Amino acid sequence: MKTDQLGDWRRTHYSIEVTPELDGNEVIVFGWIQDIRDLGGILFLILQDREGNVQVTIPRKKVKKQIVEKAEAVQRQYSIGVKGIVKRTKMTPRKVEIIPKEIRVLGVAQHPLPLDVTGRTPAKIDVRLDARALDLCQQENRAVFKIQHVLLRAIRDFLSEKGFIEVHTPRIIATATEGGAALFPVKYFENKAFLAQSPQLYKEELVLGFEKVFEIGPFFRAEESHTRRHISEFISVDIEQAFATAEDVMQVLEQLVHHVCEDVKARCRRELEILKHDFEVPKLPFKRFTYDEIIVELQNKNVEAQWGEDIPTPALRTLGGLHPYFYFITDWPITARAFYIKPKDGNPKLTEGFDLMWHWIELASGGSRISSKDLLVKRLRECELNPESFKHHLKAFDYGMPPHGGWAIGLERLTMMLTGKKNIREVVLFPRDRFRLTP
């Protein structure tokens, strides 16, 4: 089918801005055909744009032949423009409809479509992700990312207000020796390089010049994980602050979470309604449990949890049942934390590291950092890492490294919490996981 030119048409209103008060006015709307109901003498087109939808009503005998021809030619998901007169009516849920004066078909769709755009026959996640661009035309799926957008803005506003400066550290790094997660290797001219798994070392170096920094960006982990909460490419929100303790940055974190919950609740009422999801704004301060307290609690429940180890997933699920909201786990054993986390004064078996939990999900982790070069070198060796590989990083500790601390929160996990989605893939536009590299 031949499409029309956009010409001099420009949108005057989004679908939801077409209200009964505009009765009699001429509007131009653009969008996609979501549904067609042809009753014979009268034909209804449901036009959807990113904000919602509006009905275009075509009484066959009362409008020009050109309009009837266009209306009969369109199918679901065609993009069209409609210039028409707004009519107040009792016949539609939104009490308004548009009687077209002209329709322009701007984009055609191949049928059958890979999934039902009305959502009446819901497709499975795998099918949806294969046709993600189309999947995101459904308002429920779009609502997730509108919420994420508001969330990101709230984070930036909050941290900027608190005096943090937004920075960007390299995604391409030289050494794979930070320990922990597996890295993706990349070819870097004649050298081997890796995709960064975190901005940790860089953000620590940056507290020298900037004192308080934050970064929001993607990081990469080549883990074999196959769960609903792991992906290979994820967005991390990181902060690092000079002259601060673990408790100081925990307060920044809980205030941030509180702030974004309030903000999303206030600004995304419609999206939350679409998602049929609600949450309580958490009270401050969040509960704090030491690692020891948690281990005792688990042992009292006869759940297996070895002191000194990370808490196994089944045990975390139990914890989620016992503490069904936000809480911190503090004072982790040194054996379960990264080399740069500061050991606790007076008890070198423990650290000033913490995790922020939401139910059984690890939302964020952070802590005070080691600021003494000698101690950092000692810890590297204990963790069987080669200090030589960290020589550039260690240099920063020769320039007056202050006591500092920070944390990292997984943006997708926070989005899951705010949207009620149970699979992290739902809150990533084009997720990358162990078995998915496209689209």
Next chain:
RNA sequence: GCCCUGGUAGUAUAGUUCGGUCUAGUAUAGGCGGCUGUCGCCCGCCCGACCCGGGUUCAAAUCCCGGCCAGGGCGCCA
């Protein structure tokens, strides 16, 4: 990497227990026709599928073996 479950039209499902009733049912999408107030419109007709390979059997969507793919869980995971 390990374990569990699954793979039936474009989509979503029934059928697999215990092989034959399956010429594989249903809904929705798509095609044609009808209908002037629908809003999951309705009515009639049509189109369209058993993941791939091998095996057992008179007979396989159904049982067995191998493969591929997917979902979930575990481990791993700053």
